[in-house]
Amino acid sequence: MSANNQPHPVDGARSGESAGAPDPSRSTLAGVAKRAGVSVSTASIAFSGIGSIATATRDRVLQAAAELRYFGPDPRARSLRQGRSGIVGVVLEDRVIHSFRDPMTIAVLDGISQELGNENGGLLLLTSTGIGESSIQSAVFDAAVFLGCSPRLTRSIEVMRQRNVPMVAIEAQHFDGVLSVALDNREASTRLAQHVYDLGHREVAVVALPMDALRQLRPLTDEIVADATTAVSMDRLAGAREVYAGLGGYVAANSSSDDGFAAGLLLLGGADVAGGAGGSGGAVGAGAGAGAGSSRRGRPTAIIAQSDLLAVGVIRAAESLGLRVPADLTVVGFDGARIEGLSDHDLTTMVQPATEKGRAAGRAVTELLAGGHPPDVHFACTLHPGTTAAPPPTAPPTARPTSPVPTST
Amino acid sequence: MSANNQPHPVDGARSGESAGAPDPSRSTLAGVAKRAGVSVSTASIAFSGIGSIATATRDRVLQAAAELRYFGPDPRARSLRQGRSGIVGVVLEDRVIHSFRDPMTIAVLDGISQELGNENGGLLLLTSTGIGESSIQSAVFDAAVFLGCSPRLTRSIEVMRQRNVPMVAIEAQHFDGVLSVALDNREASTRLAQHVYDLGHREVAVVALPMDALRQLRPLTDEIVADATTAVSMDRLAGAREVYAGLGGYVAANSSSDDGFAAGLLLLGGADVAGGAGGSGGAVGAGAGAGAGSSRRGRPTAIIAQSDLLAVGVIRAAESLGLRVPADLTVVGFDGARIEGLSDHDLTTMVQPATEKGRAAGRAVTELLAGGHPPDVHFACTLHPGTTAAPPPTAPPTARPTSPVPTST
DNA sequence: CTGTTAGCGCCTTCAC
DNA sequence: GTGAAGGCGCTAACAG
Numbered sequence: 001m002s003a004n005n006q007p008h009p010v011d012g013a014r015s016g017e018s019a020g021a022p023d024p025s026r027s028t029l030a031g032v033a034k035r036a037g038v039s040v041s042t043a044s045i046a047f048s049g050i051g052s053i054a055t056a057t058r059d060r061v062l063q064a065a066a067e068l069r070y071f072g073p074d075p076r077a078r079s080l081r082q083g084r085s086g087i088v089g090v091v092l093e094d095r096v097i098h099s100f101r102d103p104m105t106i107a108v109l110d111g112i113s114q115e116l117g118n119e120n121g122g123l124l125l126l127t128s129t130g131i132g133e134s135s136i137q138s139a140v141f142d143a144a145v146f147l148g149c150s151p152r153l154t155r156s157i158e159v160m161r162q163r164n165v166p167m168v169a170i171e172a173q174h175f176d177g178v179l180s181v182a183l184d185n186r187e188a189s190t191r192l193a194q195h196v197y198d199l200g201h202r203e204v205a206v207v208a209l210p211m212d213a214l215r216q217l218r219p220l221t222d223e224i225v226a227d228a229t230t231a232v233s234m235d236r237l238a239g240a241r242e243v244y245a246g247l248g249g250y251v252a253a254n255s256s257s258d259d260g261f262a263a264g265l266l267l268l269g270g271a272d273v274a275g276g277a278g279g280s281g282g283a284v285g286a287g288a289g290a291g292a293g294s295s296r297r298g299r300p301t302a303i304i305a306q307s308d309l310l311a312v313g314v315i316r317a318a319e320s321l322g323l324r325v326p327a328d329l330t331v332v333g334f335d336g337a338r339i340e341g342l343s344d345h346d347l348t349t350m351v352q353p354a355t356e357k358g359r360a361a362g363r364a365v366t367e368l369l370a371g372g373h374p375p376d377v378h379f380a381c382t383l384h385p386g387t388t389a390a391p392p393p394t395a396p397p398t399a400r401p402t403s404p405v406p407t408s409t
Numbered sequence: 410m411s412a413n414n415q416p417h418p419v420d421g422a423r424s425g426e427s428a429g430a431p432d433p434s435r436s437t438l439a440g441v442a443k444r445a446g447v448s449v450s451t452a453s454i455a456f457s458g459i460g461s462i463a464t465a466t467r468d469r470v471l472q473a474a475a476e477l478r479y480f481g482p483d484p485r486a487r488s489l490r491q492g493r494s495g496i497v498g499v500v501l502e503d504r505v506i507h508s509f510r511d512p513m514t515i516a517v518l519d520g521i522s523q524e525l526g527n528e529n530g531g532l533l534l535l536t537s538t539g540i541g542e543s544s545i546q547s548a549v550f551d552a553a554v555f556l557g558c559s560p561r562l563t564r565s566i567e568v569m570r571q572r573n574v575p576m577v578a579i580e581a582q583h584f585d586g587v588l589s590v591a592l593d594n595r596e597a598s599t600r601l602a603q604h605v606y607d608l609g610h611r612e613v614a615v616v617a618l619p620m621d622a623l624r625q626l627r628p629l630t631d632e633i634v635a636d637a638t639t640a641v642s643m644d645r646l647a648g649a650r651e652v653y654a655g656l657g658g659y660v661a662a663n664s665s666s667d668d669g670f671a672a673g674l675l676l677l678g679g680a681d682v683a684g685g686a687g688g689s690g691g692a693v694g695a696g697a698g699a700g701a702g703s704s705r706r707g708r709p710t711a712i713i714a715q716s717d718l719l720a721v722g723v724i725r726a727a728e729s730l731g732l733r734v735p736a737d738l739t740v741v742g743f744d745g746a747r748i749e750g751l752s753d754h755d756l757t758t759m760v761q762p763a764t765e766k767g768r769a770a771g772r773a774v775t776e777l778l779a780g781g782h783p784p785d786v787h788f789a790c791t792l793h794p795g796t797t798a799a800p801p802p803t804a805p806p807t808a809r810p811t812s813p814v815p816t817s818t
Numbered sequence: 819c820t821g822t823t824a825g826c827g828c829c830t831t832c833a834c
Numbered sequence: 835g836t837g838a839a840g841g842c843g844c845t846a847a848c849a850g
Contacts, residue, residue, distance in 0.1 A: 026573065028843060039821045044845060051846090054819060071568040075549040076489045077843035080826050085485060085549055087496075087533065096532075097519035100509065110506035113534075122535040122548055123505075124496065125522075139531055140484040140494055140549050159480040164435065437827060448837045453829060460830090463835060486827035489842055 027070040036064035047072055079140065088116055088365055089124045089141035091156075093149050093230075094254070096127060102255050102309070103337040104354045105147060108170060111358020112145060116365065128153055141165070143365045146172050150213065150229040166368030168361045173231045179368065180376040181361045185232055188350045188381035189239025192332055193304060195348075195383060197243050200391045201302035201330060206240060206249035207263040207314060209233035209306040215253040217262055224251055236306045236334060249303075252310055257339075260305055260313020267314075268299055268321050268329070301330065301392035308333035308349055312342060315388065326390035336384055348386030353379050436479040445473035456481055488549065497525055497774055498533045498550035500565075502558050502639075503663070505536060511664050511718070512746040513763045514556060517579060520767020521554060525774065537562055550574070552774045555581050559622065559638040575777030577770045582640045588777065589785040590770045594641055597759045597790035598648025601741055602713060604757075604792060606652050609800045610711035610739060615649060615658035616672040616723060618642035618715040624662040626671055633660055645715045645743060658712075661719055666748075669714055669722020676723075677708055677730050677738070710801035711739035717746040717758055724754060724797065735799035745793055757795030762788050 033043035038061060045051040046061035065071070079085035090112065092099045099105045113123055126136050128149055136144075136156045144160055146153065146169040157175050160167055167178040174180060196204060208220055211228035218224075220237075228234045233251075241247045250266060252259035305311035311333030318329045325331055325345065336351025360377040367374040442452035447470060454460040455470035474480070488494035499521065501508045508514045522532055535545050537558055545553075545565045553569055555562065555578040566584050569576055576587040583589060605613060617629055620637035627633075629646075637643045642660075650656050659675060661668035714720035720742030727738045734740055734754065745760025769786045776783040 026571070029845095030843075040843090041822080041845075042820055045820090048845080052819060057820080069571050071571060072546060073845090074489075074572075074843055075547050076485070076492070076494065077826090078547070078845080079549055080483075080485045080489045080828090080842090081844045081846085083485070083826075086544075086547065087549065089531070095519075096522040097515075100515040100519060106506075106509040110504075110509060113505040122498070122533045122544055124531045124533045126531045127522075135495075135531055137481060138484050138487070138495065140488055140496065162435070162478050162480060163483075438829095439827075449828080450830075450838080451836055454836090457829080461835065466835080482829090483827055486842095487829085489826085489844090490828045490830090492842075 027065075027068040029070070029073060032061060032065045032068055032070045035068060036061045044073070084142055085140045087122060087124050087141040088112070089126050089136070089139060089144040091126045091128050091136060091144060091146045091149060091153070093128060093147065096125065098254055099147070102307075103339070104255075104307070104335050104352070107354035108147060108358035108361070111355040111360075112362040112365075113358075114355070115359045115362025128156070143167070143369055145170065145361050145365065146178070148172055148230070148232060152213075152229075166365065168364050168368070170357055170361050171232050179364050179374065181357055181364065182376070182378055183232075183352055183357070184378065184380050185235035186239040186242075188352070189236040189334070190242045191239075191381075191383060192334070192350050193240040193243035195385075196302050196304065196330060196332060196389060199302075199330065199389060201300075202392075203298060203300045204244050204247060204302045204304060205267050205300040206237065206247050207260055207267070207303060207305045207310045208237055208249060208251045209255055209310070210253060211251055217253045217259055218251055220249050220251050233306055240304055247304075252306075255307040255309045257309050257313035257316065260310035260315075261317045261320075262313070263310070264303065264314035264317025265321070267303060268318055268323065302389070303329065303331050305331065305333050308335040308337040308339055308347055311347055311349065311388075312339050315342070315345060315347075326388050328393060330389040330392070332386075332389055334381075336381075344387075346387040347384075348389035349384050350381040351384045352381045436474075436477040438479070438482060441470060441474045441477055441479045444477060445470045453482075493551055494549045496531060496533050496550040497521070498535050498545070498548060498553040500535045500537055500545060500553060500555045500558060500562070502537060502556065505534060507663055508556070511716075512748070513664075513716070513744050513761070516763035517556060517767035517770070520764040520769075521771040521774075522767075523764070524768045524771025537565070552576070552778055554579065554770050554774060555587070557581055557639070557641060561622075561638070575774065577773050577777070579766055579770050580641050588773050588783065590766055590773065591785070591787055592641075592761050592766070593787065593789050594644035595648040595651075597761070598645040598743070599651045600648075600790075600792060601743070601759050602649040602652035602656075604794075605711050605713065605739060605741060605798060608711075608739065608798060610709075611801075612707060612709045613653050613656060613711045613713060614676050614709040615646065615656050616669060616676070616712060616714045616719045617646055617658060617660045618664055618719070619662060620660055626662045626668055627660055629658050629660050642715055649713055656713075661715075664716040664718045666718050666722035666725065669719035669724075670726045670729075671722070672719070673712065673723035673726025674730070676712060677727060677732065709738075711741070711798070714740065714742050717742035717744040717748055717756055720756055720758065720797075721748050721751060724751070724756075735797050737802060739798045739801070741795075741798055743790075745790075754797050755795040756793075757798035758793050759790040760793045761790045 029043050030040050033040045036043060038057060042053065042057060043061050045053045046058040075085070090109065092105070109123070116123070124139060124141050126139060128136065137159050143166045146167065148171045149169065151173060157167065157178060161177050168181060169175060169178045170181045171183060172180070206220065209230065209232060211224055211230050211233045213229070225237070237247070250263040252263055303314050305314050311331050314331050315325050318325050318331065323329045331348070333347050333349035335354070336349050357379060364374045364377065438452050439449050442449045445452060447466060451462065451466060452470050454462045455467045484494070499518065501514070518532070525532070533548060533550050535548060537545065546568050552575045555576065557580045558578065560582060566576065566587060570586050577590060578584060578587045579590045580592060581589070615629065618639065618641060620633055620639050620642045622638070634646070646656070659672040661672055712723050714723050720740050723740050724734050727734050727740065732738045740757070742756050742758035744763070745758055766788060773783045773786065
């Protein structure tokens with residue numbers, strides 16, 4: 001009889017604990033209660049403070065606890081019983097290292113943690129590695145925040161929903177039952193492109209953020225766009241294409257200045273060099289339908305980078321080729337990351353409230369956990385004019401058509 | 410009778426769940442078993458795969474689960490029963506934002522996550538906010554990694570020890586029962602200082618990493634050193650002082666180029682300006698005992714920054730004052746962070762294997778959880794000569810005493 | 819103010 | 835290959 005359970009078979013069994021049995025059944029609330037001569041529930045109250053208890057009794061309990069070196073309830077048991085662990089899961093799209101290298105991600109994480117204030121227990125970092133997804137389904141947390149995640153999470157989301165785990169998605173596509181915190185990526189991108197257009201640029205290329213799981217620097221093709229799964233880059237591209245229809249360029253492997261540099265070289269040197277460091281095909285200049293004006297597909301006079309990191313790389317590439325920014329080349333970014341080391345440049349970019357996004361997500365989580373039904377949140381970007389955008393070298397300085405350029409396709 | 414427990418009082422009670430009761434007692438393994446016409450234990454086997462089960466039976470169970478939208482065991486219950494949650498806690502000294510801005514911390518985190526591979530469940534980020542410490546004591550995790558933490562964690566460590574939670578400390582002081590992963594900070598720092606010395610520098614100042622909880626840029630005083638709680642900065646200082654006895658300078662508020670910049674201005678402009686932007690007292694030059702050679706406490710000819718970020722800031726400060734690096738000023742860092750945007754400079758620094766540190770910690774955690782007793786780990790730094798260190802403008806190029814300079818105190 | 823009682827959801831030894 | 839039961843450690847109703 002009596003199925004003897006030993007959930008902690010580590011000690012005696014495995015390792016050769018040399019010291020004299022430091023764990024003859026780890027002290028438990030029951031043990032403390034017994035030693036203090038009270039019932040477990042009373043002891044529980046002594047620790048949680050929930051319910052009333054005589055000071056004397058509590059002292060007795062606490063002293064017994066001290067003697068037994070009992071420091072408080074086991075978090076695991078507590079979380080089972082209460083149905084709450086205090087942990088908020090943050091699901092990152094990428095390997096941790098990539099996420100951490102992106103100042104926007106970091107800002108968002110900081111915002112979340114600001115609002116959650118670690119009184120909740122902490123942030124559990126998870127990654128959606130695609131296959132398996134196991135960790136996200138088997139991890140202990142009360143609420144989940146998805147950070148720019150792809151639709152492959154569908155199943156995990158279903159599981160969470162079934163478990164009544166509130167979910168918030170930042171910059172992801174819409175999922176039913178998942179609160180959305182997002183940016184006006186498309187509109188902002190249009191505004192930025194319009195800014196470039198108004199300066200007179202007609203030969204323009206884009207360096208886009210990754211659009212799918214395949215992390216590789218390559219020319220932006222229709223297939224890639226068609227199969228894209230990343231909302232942010234898609235929206236930013238769509239926005240720019242409202243001004244520059246058919247805008248072409250490169251897709252980066254990730255948001256890094258190294259990738260921006262490589263793409264920049266391809267775009268700026270590639271026109272002549274043809275087949276530089278990896279990109280096989282074309283996709284330079286204003287791509288398919290170069291807007292009104294010169295249809296000559298020469299070197300672009302402006303490059304729209306979908307992130308500031310990429311933009312920084314592009315600027316470096318330009319300078320390494322002897323081009324001056326913005327005199328010879330206009331470069332604009334996106335994010336407002338305030339990347340240091342840009343020498344004298346003040347990057348022209350769309351500033352997004354990254355930390356605020358995180359804070360909003362954190363607040364939403366709090367409300368959801370309290371049973372509320374907060375609404376979706378939208379943020380707007382603001383144009384930072386900066387000093388890296390100027391009229392093209394040879395263009396008419398005052399062209400100002402505000403309507404989209406028609407596609408030539 | 411029958412104390413009716415409802416650990417999840419959220420639904421009906423609080424929020425006005427309008428939809429038709431999506432959670433009439435969330436599906437559980439017992440429910441699945443009943444529906445499949447088997448016992449719970451059999452159903453459990455169907456999910457865990459541990460134990461033998463007829464294929465037909467398993468299919469029946471899985472189908473029943475699908476029908477009930479049961480997606481697998483509840484992580485909370487599982488973790489209580491098994492005594493394992495799969496979560497590894499990472500305790501950061503600072504607010505998340507500070508940690509995330511430090512490339513070394515990020516590299517370490519990446520190393521940890523590489524080795525833990527998220528099959529374990531994920532990294533739980535916790536911060537040692539000093540007061541309370543509650544979150545670390547009440548959070549669910551199986552093992553803890555402390556990242557450069559101060560001794561204020563003593564109590565939390567005691568709790569973890571009592572709970573049999575394996576602990577690994579990276580770059581922290583020694584704690585009993587906590588596996589240590591560390592760097593030869595002191596020795597490396599000495600080597601770097603010697604390098605500077607060998608170049609002929611005698612007027613030297615340090616920009617130190619924070620030494621205690623008070624995050625504020627201020628002159629390095631004896632009190633600060635005496636009360637220091639951060640092992641890394643202490644060790645690096647001690648190492649440098651073996652070459653430059655009594656080395657003085659500033660303590661930064663955190664490892665950032667902004668702080669480096671501010672400290673740089675104080676050190677380089679401060680000698681004349683006296684009381685520039687906040688630092689009241691002296692602490693410039695080679696401090697108390699300016700080493701052999703000129704005892705004139707003028708502007709330093711070399712600045713030893715305790716991190717690359719700080720060094721970058723110092724370089725910017727120097728250049729903003731019209732000083733050329735390294736012709737007019739030698740600047741050395743520590744870390745090997747490869748910070749971008751340093752223009753043409755290649756920072757002279759001690760390169761530390763940060764990712765490796767994280768990996769080692771991750772591996773140690775794995776072994777400890779498996780019941781092993783892995784040893785402490787030590788890593789060495791390598792000097793990267795770089796291009797930001799050169800002989801001082803007016804110094805004899807070939808001074809080469811290898812023994813420490815005696816203190817004048 | 820304290821004790822009793824009934825599980826949270828699952829796993830696991832033991833018997834069949 | 836499957837079923838039956840005990841309990842991980844704790845908390846929340848209720849009764850006294």
